[in-house]
Amino acid sequence: MGATEPVAGEGPAATAQTRLADPLEARLAAMERQLRDLRAAVMPAHWASLDRVEALLPPGRPLRCPVCERVAPRDSLEIRVDRDMFGGGRLERYICAGCGCGFGPTKVMEAPEALLNADYTLLYEDYRESDGTQSELRAFGMLGAFSGPVLNWGCGRWSRSIPTLRAGGHDAWGYEPAAPPEDGSFIVGARGAISPVFGALFSNNVIEHMVDPLADFRFFHSVLRPGARMAHASPCHDWLYAHTRFHVFFPMGDSPRVLAERTGFRVLDQQREGEFICTVYERV
Incomplete structure (x- = not known):
């Protein structure tokens, strides 16, 4: 029996032409699925x-x-x-x-x-954290009276605290390295863009991400004025939300005081209400 003759319209070239003829939306959707599948495979394989x-x-x-x-x-x-x-x-x-x-x-x-x-x-x-605006504003409220600009450390892309504070007359700025800032957002993405002029600093759900808390607190000391206060709120002051690799530091026990004393701060207060746990520091 002789070899089967190729049917017109079949083969790699025809398949490629059919693919090119697909609607642009379908091709983009296929590419997005491929990227998601790639992300779902590569990072777990790395950590495994x-x-x-x-x-x-x-x-x-x-x-x-x-x-x-x-x-x-x-x-x-x-x-x-x-x-x-x-x-x-x-x-x-x-x-x-x-x-x-x-x-x-x-x-x-x-x-x-x-x-x-x-x-x-x-x-x-793919992942969007819940809106932490209210907790950020609560941490801000624990700073008390201060003068000068205030820095929201690790503000994310979804928080409304900066526009809320600016609308209230505060010179509020944000730092977020993992989310590229938009023009006019009052957010910077590089530490080198932060000037040593701040009268206060606050964060919410950030301190638990600090790989090197000593280095971070020393940086805070360098950009805060003498006597300036900072407030860091996080449920990870207790052993909570340990099911993510992105939480690497749990400031439990006596560690807030030790961290403060080793970096030029002192602990002023710590407030606890449910999962809202906020420690207030003062630059000395």
């Missing part, structure tokens, strides 16, 4: 690989607390394990016996900054 590597490390390897810098063998610390809701695999964290803070997973805290930035960018392509 790190989990396998971490399982091979010595159980007594030394770990350093990001606040008091106490060094202790891993297996001497209280270990708490969760699973990441965003596909980041196993989340192993530690409770410092010195200051009481929770920190980890180390696979996130030790990741290159460029990788972490890319991870946040991919997260916010």
